[in-house]
Amino acid sequence: MALEAIRSGERNEAGIAAVLRLLGARFGPRVQTGQDMRAQHAHSTTYIPAQLPDGVVFPETAGEVCEIVALASAHRVPLIAFGTGSSLEGHINAPHGGISVDLGRMDRVLSVNTGDLDCTVEPGVTREALNTYLRDTGLFFPIDPGANASIGGMASTRASGTNAVRYGTMKDNVLALTVVTAGGKEIRTAHRAKKSSAGYDLTRLFVGAEGTLGIITSVTLRLQGIPETIAGGVCPFPSISDACNAVMLTIQSGIPVARIELLDALQMKASNAYSGLNFAELPTLFLEFHGSPDSVALQSKQFAEIAADFGGGAFLWTANAQERATLWKARHNAYWAQKSLAPGLAILSTDVCVPISRLADCVEATQADILAHGLIAPIVGHAGDGNFHVGLLFDDKDTADVARAEDFVARLNDRALAMDGTCTGEHGIGQGKMPFLEAELGGALDLMRQVKRGLDPDNIFNPGKIFSL
Amino acid sequence: MALEAIRSGERNEAGIAAVLRLLGARFGPRVQTGQDMRAQHAHSTTYIPAQLPDGVVFPETAGEVCEIVALASAHRVPLIAFGTGSSLEGHINAPHGGISVDLGRMDRVLSVNTGDLDCTVEPGVTREALNTYLRDTGLFFPIDPGANASIGGMASTRASGTNAVRYGTMKDNVLALTVVTAGGKEIRTAHRAKKSSAGYDLTRLFVGAEGTLGIITSVTLRLQGIPETIAGGVCPFPSISDACNAVMLTIQSGIPVARIELLDALQMKASNAYSGLNFAELPTLFLEFHGSPDSVALQSKQFAEIAADFGGGAFLWTANAQERATLWKARHNAYWAQKSLAPGLAILSTDVCVPISRLADCVEATQADILAHGLIAPIVGHAGDGNFHVGLLFDDKDTADVARAEDFVARLNDRALAMDGTCTGEHGIGQGKMPFLEAELGGALDLMRQVKRGLDPDNIFNPGKIFSL
Structure with missing residues (x-):
């Protein structure tokens, strides 16, 4: 279970108090300990419950970061680096307490x-x-x-x-x-x-x-x-498998697509409803081409031929920026369209990545799993990389629903690993994917631990993430 | 001095003898200790003196490598992994003795x-x-x-x-x-x-x-x-600076050149003589383009326009494979052409890499240094990456000439580092570049040492390379 990984750990109370006092003396109002500020630095766009840091410091120079780290090292107090808080797997949580280092002023x-x-x-x-x-x-x-x-x-x-x-x-x-x-x-x-x-x-x-x-x-x-021309395109397919085969041949043919995104039928339905569009509610590829006017036209033509071979419907494309924005609206608003499927529920946004030849299998098996368990979970994929996201709608206040969501995530990760894939293509491990890294890399985790112990012997840098020590 | 780094270190005589005995019992004739075999596994295409391993073992499976490493770990005996011996900075030397693990049968x-x-x-x-x-x-x-x-x-x-x-x-x-x-x-x-x-x-x-x-x-x-079409081209320039500016604009323009190599005037002279060619003895770019017939034609045209802007001479290009081989002969035979400049001498092939905007400065300053010190040293560069090689001809039997060569290498590396570059773009540190890594990365070497100690606590894997512990 994913959330087992995030139980709070031991806290170095004396050290934390000392460091907060010393940071306050050094940085004055650039150290904050109010509840709201602390909550802002643990809450993020994740389904994982927040674990607040004890304080937040706002360094303005690399020299100040050195001072903060030296203090934390001397007192063995956790430091959690913070950018904008948009990570998805609990990266900025403070399971052992400590200080959030907000780098926003740098x-x-x-x-x-x-x-x-x-x-x-x-x-x-x-x-x-x-x-x-x-x-x-x-x-x-x-x-x-x-x-x-x-x-x-x-x-x-x-x-x-x-x-x-x-x-x-x-x-x-x-x-x-x-x-x-x-x-x-x-x-x-x-x-x-x-x-x-x-x-x-x-x-x-x-x-x-x-x-x-x-x-x-x-x-x-x-x-x-900056590309001279950016063209956009959209093409529906009869099945996930057809869409993925078109993607695979596009990549194999060396067409330098800049983006090639897969939205499944449920996502298209949600996007139509949310953005007032009338796309076919079929697996659909959204493409972007970068290059000279001639080059994007050629790339689009080559893709259209491949799409037709796999039963693709009308391939709409344009090199006009405004028309492109309209075409891509469904993709750009995908997250909000997901939300609109069940406005009261939370979204668990999770990602896996598999070899591209297994993408159709993995997406279709995941859709079957979603159906079998009566879940609502549209799929959006960076298809050219074999990477896809499931936006699982669930009630984060309902223990049973949380458990169902976690079970789904576990099955998804097992499925990706069985296909020679990874439990995260781009979100990272954080806390949410910790249970799956052992299954994915086994003995290699010991090497990661050796590196961690060598470089951070007192375990002050974002402890409780990626793996347990 | 580069060669200071390669002094022989302490030897674990008892451990080496024990491991050789145990390997012999396990692998029979797949363990060799004859002088010739040992010499073949230390001699390489480098100017650095050979330091022979005590024996060579030829594993045929990963399981056998596990056995060999377990034995070496138990007895704290160095293992030097060996591929083909084409490394250039003493990577396969055995300064502390030990066993060369020849992976050629895998x-x-x-x-x-x-x-x-x-x-x-x-x-x-x-x-x-x-x-x-x-x-x-x-x-x-x-x-x-x-x-x-x-x-x-x-x-x-x-x-x-x-x-x-x-x-x-x-x-x-x-x-x-x-x-x-x-x-x-x-x-x-x-x-x-x-x-x-x-x-x-x-x-x-x-x-x-x-x-x-x-x-x-x-x-x-x-x-x-495999590209549908491969085209080749050659273009001379009035100066290194003009050639490098053409390279920089080619990269900035996003022309996806597959190769863009710079040969300096001395290299062109040597190549003309060695391969019976009659290129202008000027800084010259050798290019290769990959793509469809239309695409390589377009790329070549775009490059030709850029070249003309920087005073480039006639740009010869061809999409015919045989003609391309002829055009590229000077580049392909560059090493042997260097050798032919002074057949009795050894070649020290060394590489540095700088930001592409500094490539012309670095090459020109290096040429001036070569001239000032009366050296013979043609230059060949992977210009699109800011990476270049100097083939310094020197008498490896003459202590004074070796010292001059080492001084030259030291100045070359200092020059590259002063231009925000690196002491090696692609050859690696081995033994030859050890003296420069500290200047390049300073405190970061301590992190490398921490990683090494964590992963190889007994220092059995290729000891005496990259950094001293």
């Missing part, structure tokens, strides 16, 4: 190197703020997890999203980090060269470490040129 | 999943053998470091090469590994999903770890569709 863009297609930002910069900042340079940062997350948080959860199929995930787009490690020393994992073979890949070790190995103080990112 | 392709564009191979499969095996599937493995290296070795050194500009490095193309870790247990770092956020990125931790954390027993790789 929101400066430190440098942009247009010639090298890179930039360096503080961790609190959000992806939307970064792209606004970059607009005049002709460059953009492509990773789009949906939420307007912070770059530090996106690095920490190895985020990706709709256009990872073309541009990769945070793993592929972080060139270097600075990180404050145990004891309070800031280190640099790499420099700005596009590639390096200089020692262990510490950059990739911190990307996805969910704040359990240190606190990120800057992120150097790869950027992309 | 050369099976375990599975190919055409629908998922992936395959799983044993570590001893070479990249050429893999591509021969794959030919009928329409897929290929793109990473090409020049040598016909083993996949396990390429993973361990985070190899890349000429077409990394399009397809990335080993970091980007390894999906999962199995690795035998200290004590002799085999673990799996990930499964076949295209992406995952499930815990620490152990895959990327082992990629580039140079065999210091465990022995790789299988590698799951991403594959690519």
Whole structure:
């Protein structure tokens, strides 16, 4: 059961009190202990119950993060790095209490190197703020997890999203980090060269470490040129299997789709109702193409041919920005459309990822499971990566319904693992997926524990996440 | 001085003797201790003096690797994983003695999943053998470091090469590994999903770890569709700076070049002489384009326009395979052309990598240094990545010349680091680059040491490489 993982752990009461006192003396009003502020730093867009930190500190510089970490190290007090709180698996909860380190005030863009297609930002910069900042340079940062997350948080959860199929995930787009490690020393994992073979890949070790190995103080990112043309398209299919086969052949053919999203029939029905659309209520692919006008036209034509081979219906596409927004409305409003299916209920948004050849099997078996258990759970997938999300509607106040939801999640994860997949393609482990990591990686968890013990011997960085020590 | 790093260390004589005896009893003729065999497993294509292992063992299965590691763990005896011996910085030397584990007999392709564009191979499969095996599937493995290296070795050194500009490095193309870790247990770092956020990125931790954390027993790789058309092109430029500016604009424009290589004037002169060509003896770019016939024609046209803006001479290009081989002959024979400049001398092949905006500065300053010190050292660069190689000709029997070579390497690395670069883009640290890693990453080395101590507490895996403990 997922929620078993989040029971509160032991608390170092004396240490927490001492650190709060010392932080208060040092940072004054930039340390907050009010109930509302603490609740804001534990509550997130997750189904997992909140576990509040004892206080929140707002550093403004990397030097201040060093001071905070040094204090916490000396007193063995947990530090939970906080970006915008948009993580989904309980990453920002404080099961052992401690201090939430809110990096939202470290929101400066430190440098942009247009010639090298890179930039360096503080961790609190959000992806939307970064792209606004970059607009005049002709460059953009492509990773789009949906939420307007912070770059530090996106690095920490190895985020990706709709256009990872073309541009990769945070793993592929972080060139270097600075990180404050145990004891309070800031280190640099790499420099700005596009590639390096200089020692262990510490950059990739911190990307996805969910704040359990240190606190990120800057992120150097790869950027992309803003495409000359962006085209959008929508195509319904008779079955999930047909849609997934079209996706697989699209990828195999090397068509560089920028996004290729699968919405199942229930999601389409919800989206039609919520957004006043009249799409066929069938499994549907939403596509986006980036390139020159000729290139997006060619890509669209190639995709249309593949879609037709798999029984795809009319392929609507457009290179006009406004028409594209209209076409994509169902995808953009997917979450709110899910909510509208049962306005009183909570949504458990969970993700798994399987090899693309198994995506249809995994989605269809999941739909059968949803039907068999009388659940309401639309499916939206980043089909080009074999990654999909189930938005399970459930009553988070009803113990029996919570248990049903957890059982569903367990079956979903078992199914993905049995298909050579992973229990999370992009949300991370946090607390919610802890029960499944052992089944997925077995003995490799011992290596993760060895790394954690080596780098964070006092277990101060986001304890109680990813694995138990 | 680079070579200071390779002094022989302490030897565990009793342990080595015991392990050789036990291995002999277990593996019979698959353990060899003859001088020639040992020399073959220390000698490599490097300028660094050989340090021979005490014996060589040839496992044929992952289970046998587990047995070997368990024995070595019990007796605290070094194990040096060996692929084909094509590494360049002393990676396969045995400064503390011990056993070379030759993985050449573990050369099976375990599975190919055409629908998922992936395959799983044993570590001893070479990249050429893999591509021969794959030919009928329409897929290929793109990473090409020049040598016909083993996949396990390429993973361990985070190899890349000429077409990394399009397809990335080993970091980007390894999906999962199995690795035998200290004590002799085999673990799996990930499964076949295209992406995952499930815990620490152990895959990327082992990629580039140079065999210091465990022995790789299988590698799951991403594959690519064989391009419909491959076109090649060659274009001379008035200066390094003009050539590099053309490269930078090509990358910025999003032209998906598959290879974009820079040869300096001395290299062109050497290549003309060696291969009987008559190219202008100017800085020259060699390009390759992958795609449909229309796409490669368009890419070539776009590049030609950029080249013209930077004073490029006639841009020769062809989509005919035989003509392309002729055009690219100068690049393919670059190493042998370097050798022919001074047939009696050895070649020190060293690499650095800088942000692409600094590539011209770094190459020009290096040429000035070569001139000022009366050295012979042609330059070949993977210009799209800001990565270049210097082939320094020197007399490896002459102490003074060796010292001059080492001083040159030290200045080259200092120069790259001062430009926000790295002391190695693709060769790895091994022994040769150990003196520069501290300057490059400072405090981050302590984290690497903590990881090493955690995962290899008895320091049995390739000791004396990357950093001193």
